[in-house]
Amino acid sequence: MNSNSVTQHIVLFEEAGQRLDNFLFRMAKGVPKTHIYRIIRSGEVRINKKRADASQKIQEGDVLRLPPMRVSEAKAPTNDYISKKISSEITVLYEDDSILVVDKPSGIAVHGGSGVSLGLIEAMRAQRPNAKFLELVHRLDRDTSGILMLAKKRSALVHLHEQIREGKMEKRYLLIVHGGLPVSNKSIALKYPLLKYLLPNGERRVRVASDGGQPSHTNIRVKASYYDGLCSLVEAQLKTGRTHQIRVHLQSYGHPILGDDKYGDQELDKVLRPKRLMLHARHLSFVHPKTEEKMTFEADIPEAFEKLAQP
Known part of the structure; x- marks a missing residue:
């Protein structure tokens, strides 16, 4: 989660079913719970462009609007630092205009905000500043290594999530x-x-x-x-x-x-x-979307x- 600007997060298949407040507690470790409840009440957090209640269950494909949140006193990594992390630790296995497939090392979180300032998704977005859309298709735990896929189009994300639901992936x-x-x-x-x-x-x-x-x-x-x-x-x-x-x-x-x-x-x-x-x-x-x-x-x-x- 970027602590300096408004971001969007599309709810993944395995994230669905959680209460909004519990999801944000996990995504923004270090942020006081009182602050998270305040930004929900004020309407700064939105689900599919609508105000949401803390107890609302998030569903796969929901688009969350997330305001800036300070998750750490540590200085945020620069784009140059992120680029070096990408080139030295993450291997791109395949990329086209619809999907991006990478080999993630153990020890790298898939997104920032869970007690870490740098996540794979933020790093990939920084490396592709012209990409209008880039979202995780699925997740790997921070300490799990291996293949991770990202979607570069919303239509591709929907198609791939459908494959996951139907057991075709x-x-x-x-x-x-x-x-x-x-x-x-x-x-x-x-x-x-x-x-x-x-x-x-x-x-x-x-x-x-x-x-x-x-x-x-x-x-x-x-x-x-x-x-x-x-x-x-x-x-x-x-x-x-x-x-x-x-x-x-x-x-x-x-x-x-x-x-x-x-x-x-x-x-x-x-x-x-x-x-x-x-x-x-x-x-x-x-199946390619x-x-x-x-x-x-x-x-x-x-x-x-x-x-x-x-x-």
């Missing part, structure tokens, strides 16, 4: 989990219902909840086992797109992901000492995975 992840699992070409279906909630400090969390949880489905396949069964390499395919879905599903399955500071096992992490969250968005397949061509992208396996896979 294929996302596959590589992850390393604690514990030995039998290697098999057979797929294991994890279908734990997930419920989002907030910690007292406003941070998002997700837990399995049979009462009130959203239906969630992840298919996993065990690819390899390392260190005499201390950890396993797993491929996961998302069938639904819930917040933190893979991380919570593997935790509930009894094999948390290495390096997961929210849902992992810190004591077990001390044994293998992962340098990051071992979760990587490896594969993305979809303009040409209707089937497109498939694969992101290189991160060095941290390769090092851990070499006993």
Whole structure:
């Protein structure tokens, strides 16, 4: 979230269903809640150009008008600084007049405002000052690496969101989990219902909840086992797109992901000492929103995975 000017944010598929105030608490960490309630009451925050109530649920595709908000005392990064971050850390896999596909490193947030001043979307907009439209199609957690797609036209965003809703976009992840699992070409279906909630400090969390949880489905396949069964390499395919879905599903399955500071096992992490969250968005397949061509992208396996896979 830009703290110096009015911005627009189009609600993503996985952001939908939240109260407006809770969404803003997460987007603008560090901003007092009293200030957020004040800008909502005054009409400075709008949904689809209309005044909104703090309790209003945001829906996929809603256009939020967000006024300037001071999220940090730190000086905002300059465009030159953003350009250097782009060139040194983010790899563009594909770009045309409709879409932009990138390989995001672990440690870069997809947008600013969640306790960080620089986000990938702000960086990409700064690199393309003539782009009239540039929005995230989906999200990756800050510590998750891999393929991320952005839309350069509103029509493309609508088309791609429709593919997500209808299960026509294929996302596959590589992850390393604690514990030995039998290697098999057979797929294991994890279908734990997930419920989002907030910690007292406003941070998002997700837990399995049979009462009130959203239906969630992840298919996993065990690819390899390392260190005499201390950890396993797993491929996961998302069938639904819930917040933190893979991380919570593997935790509930009894094999948390290495390096997961929210849902992992810190004591077990001390044994293998992962340098990051071992979760990587490896594969993305979809239909191009303009040409209707089937497109498939694969992101290189991160060095941290390769090092851990070499006993």
